[in-house]
Amino acid sequence: MSTAPVEEAKSPFIRLRGVSKAYRRGDIVIPVLEEVNIDIEAGAFEAFMGPSGSGKSTLLNLLSGLDRPTTGVVEVGGRDLARMRDKELADWRAGHVGFVFQLYNLLPVLTAAENVELPLLLTPLSRAERREHVAAALEVVGLGHRMSHRPPQMSGGEQQRVAIARAIVTDPDLLIADEPTGDLDRKSAEQVLDLFEVLHHELRKTLVMVTHDPHAAERADLVRHLEKGVLQ
Amino acid sequence: MTFGRLVWRDLLRNPLRLALTVLAGAVGVMAFIFLRTVVDLFYMSAESAQADRLFTRAKASITGDLPLSYLSRISAVPGVDDITFYGFFGGRYGESQRDFFGSAFVDPPSFMRVFDELVVAPRQVAAFQEDPCGALIGKDLAKRYGWKAGDRVTLKGTLYPGEWTFNVRGIYDVRTGTLDTNSLFFGFRCLNEKLPDERKDRVGAFMIRVEDPSRSAAVASAVDAMFANSPYPTRTESERAATLGFISMLSAIITAVQVVATVILLIILLVIGNTLAMSVRERTRDLSTLRAMGFKSGRVVMLVLFESLAIGLASAGLGVLIAPLLIRGFIAAVGSQLGVPSDFMRESTLVLGALAALGVALLAGAIPAVRAVRIPVAEGLRKVA
Numbered sequence: 001m002s003t004a005p006v007e008e009a010k011s012p013f014i015r016l017r018g019v020s021k022a023y024r025r026g027d028i029v030i031p032v033l034e035e036v037n038i039d040i041e042a043g044a045f046e047a048f049m050g051p052s053g054s055g056k057s058t059l060l061n062l063l064s065g066l067d068r069p070t071t072g073v074v075e076v077g078g079r080d081l082a083r084m085r086d087k088e089l090a091d092w093r094a095g096h097v098g099f100v101f102q103l104y105n106l107l108p109v110l111t112a113a114e115n116v117e118l119p120l121l122l123t124p125l126s127r128a129e130r131r132e133h134v135a136a137a138l139e140v141v142g143l144g145h146r147m148s149h150r151p152p153q154m155s156g157g158e159q160q161r162v163a164i165a166r167a168i169v170t171d172p173d174l175l176i177a178d179e180p181t182g183d184l185d186r187k188s189a190e191q192v193l194d195l196f197e198v199l200h201h202e203l204r205k206t207l208v209m210v211t212h213d214p215h216a217a218e219r220a221d222l223v224r225h226l227e228k229g230v231l232q
Numbered sequence: 233m234t235f236g237r238l239v240w241r242d243l244l245r246n247p248l249r250l251a252l253t254v255l256a257g258a259v260g261v262m263a264f265i266f267l268r269t270v271v272d273l274f275y276m277s278a279e280s281a282q283a284d285r286l287f288t289r290a291k292a293s294i295t296g297d298l299p300l301s302y303l304s305r306i307s308a309v310p311g312v313d314d315i316t317f318y319g320f321f322g323g324r325y326g327e328s329q330r331d332f333f334g335s336a337f338v339d340p341p342s343f344m345r346v347f348d349e350l351v352v353a354p355r356q357v358a359a360f361q362e363d364p365c366g367a368l369i370g371k372d373l374a375k376r377y378g379w380k381a382g383d384r385v386t387l388k389g390t391l392y393p394g395e396w397t398f399n400v401r402g403i404y405d406v407r408t409g410t411l412d413t414n415s416l417f418f419g420f421r422c423l424n425e426k427l428p429d430e431r432k433d434r435v436g437a438f439m440i441r442v443e444d445p446s447r448s449a450a451v452a453s454a455v456d457a458m459f460a461n462s463p464y465p466t467r468t469e470s471e472r473a474a475t476l477g478f479i480s481m482l483s484a485i486i487t488a489v490q491v492v493a494t495v496i497l498l499i500i501l502l503v504i505g506n507t508l509a510m511s512v513r514e515r516t517r518d519l520s521t522l523r524a525m526g527f528k529s530g531r532v533v534m535l536v537l538f539e540s541l542a543i544g545l546a547s548a549g550l551g552v553l554i555a556p557l558l559i560r561g562f563i564a565a566v567g568s569q570l571g572v573p574s575d576f577m578r579e580s581t582l583v584l585g586a587l588a589a590l591g592v593a594l595l596a597g598a599i600p601a602v603r604a605v606r607i608p609v610a611e612g613l614r615k616v617a
Contacts, residue, residue, distance in 0.1 A: 061610040066524055087528055094526020101613065105521040109241040114233045119525045121235060130233075166525075 013042035013206050014063055019072030021058050032058045033229045045200040045207040047220035055229040056210040057178055064097050064176040065089045077173060094122045098167030102179035104159040106151040113147040116166045137165035141195055157188025164195055175199060177209040181216045193219045239538045253507040254546040260500035261551025262558060265585035267493040269559050272578050274479050274486055286440040286452050287474035291465040298464050300433040305458060311451040313443040316342035319436035323387030333373055334415035335387060337423050346441050349407045356381055356402025365422035366401035370413030374403045392423060497592050504543050505596035512536055512600040519604050520612025529605035536601035537594060544593020548586035
């Protein structure tokens with residue numbers, strides 16, 4: 001009887017098993033996450049909520065390959081991130097993950113188009129192909145007309161949309177959003193969340209978001225709560 | 233966009249800071265090249281010394297003198313092809329320090345033979361040799377004072393008291409060699425005839441031209457052996473060794489100049505390093521964002537190093553452009569006292585200055601570059617400039 005292929009087909013896109021994370025400050029060990037087990041299916045839109053210091057961002061860093069767990073297994077798309085070397089992780093992130101940060105993290109010296117183009121510099125695409133991808137990504141976020149504008153010339157909402165365009169320009173499997181509406185007014189926040197829904201429903205991206213905002217969390221398929229590093 | 237464009241945009245993030253850093257670097261490069269050129273000036277004559285010439289001076293001191301009677305005895309040493317002599321006169325043309333230039337008495341006929349790198353019109357050579365108080369002056373000295381053949385020049389003697397008037401009989405240039413074009417040479421007779429008996433017939437040094445340069449050491453030994461037990465023992469060495477011996481008296485100054493040149497490199501290092509450290513610190517979040525996107529540490533290090541290199545290149549370019557102007561001004565002001573040609577400037581020194589600036593810039597960028605990637609990505613993303 002061959003059950004293995006059936007189990008493989010059912011395995012989640014993101015799988016965390018017994019994940020703990022602690023930071024060391026001198027002699028003091030500060031536990032941040034404890035024995036976290038999570039499964040997230042491909043194409044899901046999940047939100048993590050919890051008070052400050054509950055370990056939300058740490059969890060996001062672990063499943064996006066920005067950090068490694070102290071113990072446990074973090075598997076994304078069948079790859080065990082904890083076992084990958086820094087260079088492998090960098091390559092993996094470049095090909096599979098798009099990031100949206102609370103403060104947008106756009107380079108102020110570059111135009112919107114150049115910011116969106118940054119991740120494409122790591123691909124073998126030609127300049128013309130990169131330009132096409134950038135234009136398409138900016139059209140998706142409704143900013144095709146602001147390509148040559150620099151971040152300081154744009155509103156917070158527009159900057160966050162440029163950041164989303166940058167996150168999706170390489171067509172990653174996983175989108176990581178860390179407080180994406182935390183620095184925006186309500187209207188801009190709604191626009192950003194609308195975009196997330198488009199990415200989730202129409203482009204079938206797996207979206208993991210950390211937020212303090214219950215209104216934002218409502219848009220997710222599933223909301224999980226963290227409390228003092230423990231999944232509730 | 234390209235990687236290079238990203239470097240360029242990052243460089244222009246703070247244009248004023250960039251301009252000031254490049255300017256500071258350029259001043260450093262200029263000062264480095266200037267000081268290295270000063271050192272080059274000291275060694276210039278030694279490097280162009282003739283292989284077939286020996287220099288015989290008093291063994292006791294380079295400032296001591298020797299009897300003129302040695303001339304015929306040295307001439308008789310096997311291997312000696314020709315010989316001449318000279319003596320430092322130390323005349324001053326005016327009251328100011330700037331009016332001091334090299335002046336020496338020579339034996340005109342043999343001087344012209346032994347120093348065959350001198351370029352003088354034949355008619356002027358004849359006039360110089362015929363006139364006991366005739367003088368040959370270097371072309372740069374002539375240009376400085378507007379002197380020409382037929383003029384009379386009166387110098388105040390510092391080693392030979394009194395006022396001494398010479399007739400300018402010719403203007404010389406040099407093809408190569410240890411002589412500069414900022415000096416005045418006059419006939420020995422003019423001075424010797426007016427000296428008291430106890431100072432007559434004494435010269436500063438003999439210059440010997442040997443038949444075979446490979447036998448210079450043997451000839452030098454033979455000359456020194458001949459006078460070893462005399463009241464005035466000699467020291468004979470190659471022209472290059474003699475010049476280096478003279479320079480060695482200034483070794484403390486030369487060493488100080490070299491130390492200052494090295495300190496200037498250190499200052500460039502600190503200036504560029506400080507700018508880059510500030511710039512990288514301000515951009516910690518941006519650089520971490522790049523790393524989060526998948527830029528590897530090596531690429532981020534290269535980004536910072538290219539910025540550093542660009543600053544070094546701009547500093548080197550500007551410094552190399554300005555340095556020759558400064559050196560020309562310096563030589564115009566004091567060149568006659570040093571006896572250097574007005575257009576002295578070594579390309580190798582410019583290249584050295586530029587390369588030193590680039591090397592130092594890369595070194596200055598290395599620490600901020602490595603620090604930029606040592607900070608964990610997740611931590612860097614939280615940094616706010």
